[in-house]
Amino acid sequence: MRYHRIPDETVRRLPVYLRGLIVSADQGREHISSQSLADFVGVDAWQIRKDLSYFGDFGTPGVGYNIERLARGIKKTLRLDTIRRAALVGVGDLGSALLSYPGFRMYGLDIVAAFDVDPKKVGKTVGGVEIEDPAQLGTLRQRDISLAIVAVPRAAAQATVDQLVAAGVRGILNFAPSKVTASKRVKVITLDIAMELARLPYYIPRVEQMSETTEDKG
Amino acid sequence: MRYHRIPDETVRRLPVYLRGLIVSADQGREHISSQSLADFVGVDAWQIRKDLSYFGDFGTPGVGYNIERLARGIKKTLRLDTIRRAALVGVGDLGSALLSYPGFRMYGLDIVAAFDVDPKKVGKTVGGVEIEDPAQLGTLRQRDISLAIVAVPRAAAQATVDQLVAAGVRGILNFAPSKVTASKRVKVITLDIAMELARLPYYIPRVEQMSETTEDKG
DNA sequence: CCATGTGAAGGTATTCACAGCC
DNA sequence: GGCTGTGAATACCTTCACATGG
Numbered sequence: 001m002r003y004h005r006i007p008d009e010t011v012r013r014l015p016v017y018l019r020g021l022i023v024s025a026d027q028g029r030e031h032i033s034s035q036s037l038a039d040f041v042g043v044d045a046w047q048i049r050k051d052l053s054y055f056g057d058f059g060t061p062g063v064g065y066n067i068e069r070l071a072r073g074i075k076k077t078l079r080l081d082t083i084r085r086a087a088l089v090g091v092g093d094l095g096s097a098l099l100s101y102p103g104f105r106m107y108g109l110d111i112v113a114a115f116d117v118d119p120k121k122v123g124k125t126v127g128g129v130e131i132e133d134p135a136q137l138g139t140l141r142q143r144d145i146s147l148a149i150v151a152v153p154r155a156a157a158q159a160t161v162d163q164l165v166a167a168g169v170r171g172i173l174n175f176a177p178s179k180v181t182a183s184k185r186v187k188v189i190t191l192d193i194a195m196e197l198a199r200l201p202y203y204i205p206r207v208e209q210m211s212e213t214t215e216d217k218g
Numbered sequence: 219m220r221y222h223r224i225p226d227e228t229v230r231r232l233p234v235y236l237r238g239l240i241v242s243a244d245q246g247r248e249h250i251s252s253q254s255l256a257d258f259v260g261v262d263a264w265q266i267r268k269d270l271s272y273f274g275d276f277g278t279p280g281v282g283y284n285i286e287r288l289a290r291g292i293k294k295t296l297r298l299d300t301i302r303r304a305a306l307v308g309v310g311d312l313g314s315a316l317l318s319y320p321g322f323r324m325y326g327l328d329i330v331a332a333f334d335v336d337p338k339k340v341g342k343t344v345g346g347v348e349i350e351d352p353a354q355l356g357t358l359r360q361r362d363i364s365l366a367i368v369a370v371p372r373a374a375a376q377a378t379v380d381q382l383v384a385a386g387v388r389g390i391l392n393f394a395p396s397k398v399t400a401s402k403r404v405k406v407i408t409l410d411i412a413m414e415l416a417r418l419p420y421y422i423p424r425v426e427q428m429s430e431t432t433e434d435k436g
Numbered sequence: 437c438c439a440t441g442t443g444a445a446g447g448t449a450t451t452c453a454c455a456g457c458c
Numbered sequence: 459g460g461c462t463g464t465g466a467a468t469a470c471c472t473t474c475a476c477a478t479g480g
Binding site: 033034035045049050052053057058059060061062063064065 | 437438439440441442
Binding site for chain 3: 227
């Protein structure tokens with residue numbers, strides 16, 4: 001299967017495996033079987049093996065996967081093998097939280113710039129990053145920043161995305177609750193937090209009667 | 219198709235349509251075609267029609283959908299037709315941002331309680347909600363709170379979920395980057411923000427060469 | 437004997453194309 | 459004429475079962 005394109009759903013699960021491997025490595029183990037990893041991350045063992053089969057042979061039959069080697073392989077596939085520099089636009093409550101969030105490190109992601117239209121915020125430092133005026137967005141390209149997080153109000157989202165695209169950004173994570181469009185060269189993932197919560201009640205039957213699934217992919 | 223179970227992917231898109239309809243209604247229109255809504259929310263028209271066909275006839279051929287009526291129908295299907303009360307556990311940076319986040323309102327979701335283990339935070343008010351000691355979690359059932367948001371560190375996530383389940387919560391949105399398990403009666407959606415950002419570089423080819431998709435389902 | 441990797445089968449979701457209704 | 463609703467076709471993803479390798 002080495003010559004097959006990787007399914008989107010697999011790309012969605014790979015960071016989960018990576019997280020599991022990193023935590024496992026912390027516990028001093030050297031090898032892990034698809035079954036152990038499966039138990040740890042909450043995905044079926046055959047699913048893990050199939051997912052990994054799309055991009056290389058990492059396992060040894062009878063032994064399992066070398067944790068270090070597999071983690072490197074996944075990072076390379078996800079193109080996370082080099083540090084990725086990201087910018088944040090919109091330093092409100094959510095933006096501030098993201099600037100202080102330590103979780104990006106694990107994936108080699110680093111928020112190195114922040115922007116906000118509010119002149120009172122410009123110049124202040126949040127999470128170790130100094131807030132700049134959005135007029136400076138044009139400098140992203142020369143600062144080698146290819147990713148951006150948009151945490152501005154709905155009404156400003158599309159204009160912000162347009163500026164980021166013009167500044168050479170190649171991937172955008174959008175928290176604004178609205179559709180945003182961008183050139184085909186730029187990948188946009190929209191994450192509407194309220195919408196995720198809104199999806200829960202559907203799975204809560206009014207009458208006592210249950211569906212099967214417990215955890216969800218996203 | 220009225221007697222068919224609703225696909226999970228459809229459930230994931232329904233809040234998108236609802237958001238689009240609410241914004242459209244603000245603009246004073248009474249009817250909308252699947253094509254107009256499609257353009258507005260960024261989903262194909264036939265996809266919208268197919269999705270809606272799973273749970274009722276809302277449209278009029280030649281005219282389109284009555285916005286008010288369709289919004290009600292979607293709300294009912296998602297069981298968002300009654301106000302849903304939610305609790306937040308973990309009032310750190312992210313938790314505070316969520317308490318102040320106005321976006322939940324649109325879906326009839328209301329965060330009415332907040333908890334944090336830090337005694338210095340207990341008693342303070344954030345986003346109009348007073349922070350309580352987690353020892354009070356047992357009162358959720360009698361306060362008619364069926365949803366919860368978990369925004370605690372990874373290490374505390376599973377214990378928090380266990381407490382919430384014991385307190386009668388039926389749906390949980392987990393922001394901690396870890397697998398959490400719960401009784402089948404409880405629906406858990408895990409949302410790992412760093413993981414979403416980590417998925418972006420994969421779609422950014424090193425060499426100039428492009429894939430087709432631009433926006434993502436989430 | 438144990439665990440991987442993968443064809444093949446089965447299931448789910450997307451896309452198409454058009455009949456039917458206003 | 460315009461727009462919905464939906465069977466049928468297609469594409470995609472998951473699950474199984476087992477041959478293969480250490």
